[in-house]
Structures are given as structure tokens and as C-alpha cells.
Amino acid sequence: MPEVFAGGYxxxxxxxxPARFRGPGSVSATGTVGLTCGGFGLPEVTGTLTVDVDWRGRGPVTTQPPVPSECGLHVLLRGAELTGSITVEVPGVVPRTTAAVDGVPGTIRSARSDCPAGD
Structure with a gap:
């Protein structure tokens, strides 16, 4: 869940x-969520966060060493490049501000467990 720091809040x-995972080749997240903002000695205010980003896989898929567990957790990793934008608006604190995230490096992770699905 997102966390944002804005104007002392x-x-x-x-x-x-909402996100869409299409395997280790591509992940996207697009949507707007409400924010509740506060800080020491500051009144509570509300705002919005709008996300429109894509991770595009780059390079080979690697396997993380197995995580000790009863179910055999397997994690696949792939380097990725992030593109898109993130917009924050908190009226009276921060005007509508958009940051482009084009070219930011990241990682796509995919985890699989051998445990049967719960009831």
C-alpha cells in the first residue's frame, strides 16, 4: 500500500x-486512491494519489535460492525498467504534482508455493 510524504505530512x-501481472515480462499498475495525511501537530487532511506505471522485464530470469519453508517457496527475479508517472495532490498542502518515472530500474518478482490452496 502506498505511502507518500508531502509538505511535512x-x-x-x-x-x-490495481495491478496486472503478466509474468516476469511485464507488470502494470493504474489507478487513483484516496490519501489521509497527518503529522505531528498538523491537522488531518485528505488528498489523492494517481499511479500509471509499467515495469518491462529486461535481461534473463533468475531464481532466488529456495526460502526454507514447509511449502517450498520459489521466487523468480527479472530486472525491469519502470516507465510512467505518479501524481499526488493534497489541497492546501501540495498542489497537483506529477513525477515521471521513466527509466527507473527495478525488479519483477514472482513467487510460487507448493502448498495446497487454503479452504
């Missing part, structure tokens, strides 16, 4: 930005 949300 810490802004949080319990909402999730």
Missing part, C-alpha cells in the same frame, strides 16, 4: 492500486 492509504 505523511500520507497513507488502505486502498490498493
Amino acid at each position: 505523511e500520507c497513507l492509504t488502505e486502498e490498493r492500486v
Whole structure:
């Protein structure tokens, strides 16, 4: 869940930005969520966070060493490049501000467990 720092405020949300995972080759997240912002001695205010980003896999897929567990957790990793933008607006604190994230490096992770699905 996103966390944003804006104008002395810490802004949080319990909402999730919708994401679409298409394997280790591509992941995208697009949506707008409400923010609740506060800080020491500051009144609570609200705002919005809009995310429109894509991770594009680059290079080979590697396997993380197995994680000790009862279910045999397997994690695949692939380097990725992030593109898109993130916009924050908190009226009275931060005007609508957009940051481009083109070319930011990242990693796509995919985890698989051998445990049967819960009831």
C-alpha cells in the first residue's frame, strides 16, 4: 500500500492500486486512491494519489535460492525498467504534482508455493 510524504505530512492509504501481472515480462499498475495525511501537530487532511506505471522485464530470469519453508517457496527475479508517472495532490498542502518515472530500474518478482490452496 502506498505511502507518500508531502509538505511535512505523511500520507497513507488502505486502498490498493490495481495491478496486472503478466509474468516476469511485464507488470502494470493504474489507478487513483484516496490519501489521509497527518503529522505531528498538523491537522488531518485528505488528498489523492494517481499511479500509471509499467515495469518491462529486461535481461534473463533468475531464481532466488529456495526460502526454507514447509511449502517450498520459489521466487523468480527479472530486472525491469519502470516507465510512467505518479501524481499526488493534497489541497492546501501540495498542489497537483506529477513525477515521471521513466527509466527507473527495478525488479519483477514472482513467487510460487507448493502448498495446497487454503479452504
